[in-house]
Amino acid sequence: MNILGSTKFDQCVINISLINICNQESYVxxxxxxxxxxxxxxxxxxxxNPWRDLHKFIIYVPHPEQKYENVTLEEGLTKGYNIEVEPVKNKAQVPYTIPEGGHFVVVLKQTRLDSDFKIAATGIFIRPLGVLSLDVVIDPEVGEYQPLLIKHPIIRNYPEDWQQKLTLFLNKEIRAEDLPNLVGYVDQSVNRDYRSPSWNEIFLSSKGFAGF
Incomplete structure (x- = not known):
């Protein structure tokens, strides 16, 4: 299916992309x-601190059988080569009002081998929580979208009220500093004992095998 998240592969690509975005020592x-x-x-x-300025992240979700020169699909996803990032120099071009501490995200998906990537979702990355808040494209012809919250797959200790605090943050009722700072656990620049998982570990974990 063309809808983002409709396959296990899609879900794993988004998960490992979120992992790489959260880790300041990653390629991203x-x-x-x-x-x-x-x-x-x-x-x-x-x-x-670059995180205090608005950035745009583009996440590419490739076809699961896509081939690349000089790198395998698995290696590229592990390293985060499917992600582009740049500062937002003109906030008027962003379709959201994003509080400081949040960042603009665009997800592009490749539905056929060797085909172009098409927009599959837009949204906001909230760094302290390690969360993506996406609007997934359901029907672009009529402008139908579906909200989707994606938590970091390794962070286990999300507090019970994290969604309420997320809403307050997006409504600019609290600052990023008032959010639980969970991302430090999965950021090697903060937690030197943290090891970022590979694509194979993420994919096997999604199938119920023991992992991180």
Whole structure:
């Protein structure tokens, strides 16, 4: 099916993408700092914590049998090569009003081998919670979307009221600093004992095998 999340493969791609986005020591984290620092040099502004400035993440969900040169699909997904990130220089181009601490997300999906990627969802990444809040495209012709919340697959200790606090944050009733800071556990720059799982571990775990 074309709808994002309709297959186990889709779900695993989103999960491992979320894992890589949360980990500042991942390829995605490195790319984020590189683009952010370059942008600040161009504008001659002070370099601060890039997470305080709005960024756009593009997650590519490939066809499960897609082949690439010089890297396998599994290796690319493990490393996070299916994710692009850049600072948002013009907030007027973002279709959401995103509080500081949130970031814009676009998910593109490839439905056939060697075909173009098409938009499958848009939404917001909330870093402290390690959560994606997506609007999944159901019928683009009539503008039908379905909300979908995706928690980090490794974080186990989400508090009972995390969804209420998420709503308060998105409504700008509380700040990002008021959210439970769960992401540190799955960020190697904070938790040196953390090891990011591979694609195979994520996929096997989704099938009920023991994993992380």
């Amino acid at each position: 984290g490195t790319e984020m700092r590189k683009h952010y620092n370059s942008w600040k040099e161009e504008t001659d502004e002070a370099v601060n």
